[in-house]
Structure formats: structure tokens, C-alpha cells
Amino acid sequence: MEIPxxxxxxxxxxxxxxxxxxxxxxxxxLTGVALIFLSLFLFxxxxxxxxxxxxxxxxxxxxxxxxxxxxxxxxxxxxxAAISVPLNLVFGxxxxxxxAKFQFPGKSLLITLIDLPFSVSPVISGLIYVLLFGLQxxxxxxxxxxxxxxxxxxxxxxxxxxxxxxPFIARELIPLMQAQGNDEEEAALVLGAKxxxxxxRVTLPNIKWGLTYGVILCNARxxxxxxxxxxxxxxxxxxxxxxxxxxEILYNEYNYAAAFAVASLLACLxxxxxxxKSIVEWKLKVSN
Amino acid sequence: MRLKGFKIEGGVLPGxxxxxxYTVFYLSLIVLIPLSALVFKATSLSWHEFxxxxxxxxxxxxxxxxxGTAFLAALVNAVFGVMVAWVLVRYRFPGRKVIDAMVDxxxxxxxxxxxxxxxxxxxxxxxxxxxxxxxxxxxxxxPLGILVAMTFIGLxxxxxxxxxxxxxxxxxxEEAAVCLGANRLQAFRLVLFPTILPALLTGFALAFAxxxxxxxxxxxxxxxxxxxxxxxxxxxxxxxxxxxxxxxxAVASVMLGASFIMLFTINLLQWWSRRYTxx
Numbered sequence: 001m002e003i004p005x006x007x008x009x010x011x012x013x014x015x016x017x018x019x020x021x022x023x024x025x026x027x028x029x030l031t032g033v034a035l036i037f038l039s040l041f042l043f044x045x046x047x048x049x050x051x052x053x054x055x056x057x058x059x060x061x062x063x064x065x066x067x068x069x070x071x072x073x074x075x076x077x078x079x080x081a082a083i084s085v086p087l088n089l090v091f092g093x094x095x096x097x098x099x100a101k102f103q104f105p106g107k108s109l110l111i112t113l114i115d116l117p118f119s120v121s122p123v124i125s126g127l128i129y130v131l132l133f134g135l136q137x138x139x140x141x142x143x144x145x146x147x148x149x150x151x152x153x154x155x156x157x158x159x160x161x162x163x164x165x166x167p168f169i170a171r172e173l174i175p176l177m178q179a180q181g182n183d184e185e186e187a188a189l190v191l192g193a194k195x196x197x198x199x200x201r202v203t204l205p206n207i208k209w210g211l212t213y214g215v216i217l218c219n220a221r222x223x224x225x226x227x228x229x230x231x232x233x234x235x236x237x238x239x240x241x242x243x244x245x246x247x248e249i250l251y252n253e254y255n256y257a258a259a260f261a262v263a264s265l266l267a268c269l270x271x272x273x274x275x276x277k278s279i280v281e282w283k284l285k286v287s288n
Numbered sequence: 289m290r291l292k293g294f295k296i297e298g299g300v301l302p303g304x305x306x307x308x309x310y311t312v313f314y315l316s317l318i319v320l321i322p323l324s325a326l327v328f329k330a331t332s333l334s335w336h337e338f339x340x341x342x343x344x345x346x347x348x349x350x351x352x353x354x355x356g357t358a359f360l361a362a363l364v365n366a367v368f369g370v371m372v373a374w375v376l377v378r379y380r381f382p383g384r385k386v387i388d389a390m391v392d393x394x395x396x397x398x399x400x401x402x403x404x405x406x407x408x409x410x411x412x413x414x415x416x417x418x419x420x421x422x423x424x425x426x427x428x429x430x431p432l433g434i435l436v437a438m439t440f441i442g443l444x445x446x447x448x449x450x451x452x453x454x455x456x457x458x459x460x461x462e463e464a465a466v467c468l469g470a471n472r473l474q475a476f477r478l479v480l481f482p483t484i485l486p487a488l489l490t491g492f493a494l495a496f497a498x499x500x501x502x503x504x505x506x507x508x509x510x511x512x513x514x515x516x517x518x519x520x521x522x523x524x525x526x527x528x529x530x531x532x533x534x535x536x537x538a539v540a541s542v543m544l545g546a547s548f549i550m551l552f553t554i555n556l557l558q559w560w561s562r563r564y565t566x567x
Binding site: 021166225 | 537544
């Protein structure tokens, strides 16, 4: 099988030109080594995951997923994503509008600060909320007095999830809206459109694929976050366990088949995310 | 006519005040105030106590392990990441598009799932581990396992930073090198490599920063032995579970400081990268 070389945008250059590609053997070798590397770290583990999930048969698989604790973990994960993704969506659009459409001092500092949660270890993302709302924390005594539980309860899980998914949508929209400029919005305003009308009828159609892309990534992380949520959750079965935490508990109980069965749900989510991402990337390329 | 907007630098568009106001409010509420809680808690320790906490033997061992292994993992990803990016951009083979999409798997797969899967696959009777054990190589539950997990989660960074640079590379540059008598290796070393270097370093730094903070995918495969295979994020959690809040906070603030330095470095590298490619 021949591996033809293709130099993008420059098809006129003869592809077989000796100096512009490697000997066949080198091409085969490089491709082979790259594929072995990817297999060791991606393909073999992914295949093993699904094999392990069905190790004890389809019956055990579905039993593990339908068990009450698993179902409550699924519910909590869906709830967490349903709260944190829309909040970060509204923030992302507002931040992108202010940053991409206007010039003001301190803009690059603001962009750096928005990216901050990506550079912080998930463990620290959870710890900061424990220090704020935990019993030993700043607001802990007051919250305890008024019987409000945030840490080791659902609000803490939601807060930690919002923190770790904070930048996704904003950082997708800012460069996109910067590249699109202000011309279309200004034209709409001159033609008499109101501010919100301009946003919904001019800006939103222009950014819909970038927005979708950000939401997909944000959602995947929101449903899959482990470290930050683990710190604030308290691991109360049936109450404060998300799907990743439920997987951890099953695994630590040596209930491997069930752990992998529940984990396979998250792996499916990851695969759906990758497919959706590829489609949206293609749409973005077409629309630009 | 609504010309009042002209006062704001940048044009006639409305909504600057509310959107910037909300951005700063939400950013403060979710990120800045909670992070400053960590810093304030750390400053409540005396300098002496703080130093004792963050330089104890067990903590120092965890730094060496975490930063050292993250560096090695980023190095592995730098070498193989360039190779994967090169193969994906330059060669055509069946399944290339699927493989290209799969490179992002470590971004999409929840870390706990990655952790239990890697631990199982690389354990003594796992799919890959069973071939390594007869060779005397134990991966799972050793520091080598940490390297595997860190390589996994950093895998997409170098590929995704180098790939676009390779795609946009003008063929004329390589042609010129050939016309001037360079062989393939010389063309790569003297022409291609300097062009992708800023992107490669950016990808390396991103992979390193991600690996240093990583928790979920590592703890299942690490073995978690104090002084041997205990990473710093786990040590923070251990201290927290022992109600050692000041210890956890002190170590966490060192990690946070390291994150700031890495963020600053990455910003510098990206700025250099953009200057270099003229974008």
C-alpha cells in the first residue's frame, strides 16, 4: 500500500518529488511508531474498558447500571451539568461580548484570569470551596448556624463543577467574535435594530457553531469531573455521588465488572463528544 | 439615532457596561474570591510554620515525583506528539480521520475512567502489563504507572499545537531547502524544526502543567505509597482528610504558585509562537 504525500494547498507541486518527502520505508516506520504509541495509550485501553464492562455478560452490565445507587449518581450528574453548563454559557457570551467587541484597559489580564481555572489542579479547585464553606472555613460557622449545607452536599458539587468548567465557552467565543469584528452588528444598529435584537438575529447566528463547540466541551467536563468534586462531595452513596465518584467506589470495592460497566457510560459520553466535536469543527470550517 | 455609544472606545455597540460588569462579578464570585480564600488561609500561618509544612520530607518527595514525572511525560509527548502530528498532516492512510479525532480522547474521557482503565491494562495480568512483567517491567502501582497516566492525559497537547503549524507550512520553504542542496534530515532539522519549535514548546508546557495538577487518572495506577509514589495533589487530599487544613492549604498554595508561573510561561510561549508564525 502506497502512502502518498499530500502538501496542502500546493497540489501543483509534484507529490513524488524526491526532496519533499521521505523514502517509503521511513514513511512506513514513522506511521507505524506513531500508531503503536497511540495504541498503547488510547486504543488498547479503550477496547479493554468495554471488554471489562461486559466481562460478566450483558445481564450483569445492565444490572450494574440500573442499580439504585448508580441511577442516583446519573441523576446527580445530569443535575450538576444542567445547572453549571447554562450558567457558564451566559457568562461565556457576556464575557465574549465585552472582550471581543470593545477596547478597554486590562483586557488581556481579564482573559488570563478567565483561563485561570484551567491551570489550577482539580484538587485545589475543590479545596478552595472547602476553605470557604467548610466547617473550618470562613462562612462555615454561619452556614452551620442557619442549617445550610454546601460542602459534602449538592451545592458544593455544583460550585466545584462550575469552577472547573468556567473557561470553556468564553475561550471558544472570544477569538471567534474577535475575528468576526463589529461590522454586521453596527449595520444592524444603523438599520434600527435594538441591542438584544442585534444579538439574537445577527451575532447569535454567526457564533452558533462556536457556541455549540464550547457547550459540548463544557458538558463533557461537567459530567466527568472527578478531582474537584471528590474533595467537596463527602462520598455519601445515593446522595452526593456523581457517576465518576460511583465508579471509584465500585472499583475500590473490587467490583470491577460493575465499575467498568458504569465507566462505560462515561466512555460513551466521551465518544459522542468526540463525534459531535468533529461535526462542529467541520461546520465551523465550512461557515468560515 | 443612538449615537451615545460613541463614547465607548470600540464603536456604537451597546451592552458594554452590563456584560463587563457581569463578567467581573461572576469571575470574582466563582474564581477570584475562592482562590483568595486559599491565599488568606495560607498567610494565617507564620512564615516558619509555612516553611516547615511545605518542606517536610514527605512533601518534598511528592514534589520531586510530581514535577519530575510530569517533565518526563511531557518529554515523551513532545517526541511522539511531533511524530503523530507529522504522520497525520503529511501521510495518507486508511482510518486517518478517525485516528485524528481520537487524539482528543484524553480531553473527553473523564479522568477516573482513564485511571481505572490504565491501571487494569498495565497491571501484571492486564492486556499490556502481562507482556511487560516477564521483561521485569512493573508499570501499575509504581512511579512508572504515574508516567503512563501523565503521558495519557498530556497526549493531545503537543499534537494539537504542532499540527496547525505543520498544516500551514509553505511548501516553498522546503523546496528552497532542497534547491539549496539540503537532504531530508537537514531540511527537517534546519528548516522545519525551528518553525515548529515555539508551538512544540507551548504544547510541552501545556502537557507539563496539566500533568502536574492531575489527580483522577493517576491515583488508581500510582500505588500511592508515601515517599515513593504519592503525588502532591493526593497529599493535599490526604492532609485534608486528616483535618490538617493548614497543612493542606500550605502545600496547595505552593502548587497554586507553580500554576501561576506555568500560566505566565505558557502565555509568553504563545505570544512568541504567534510572533513567529506572523499571525
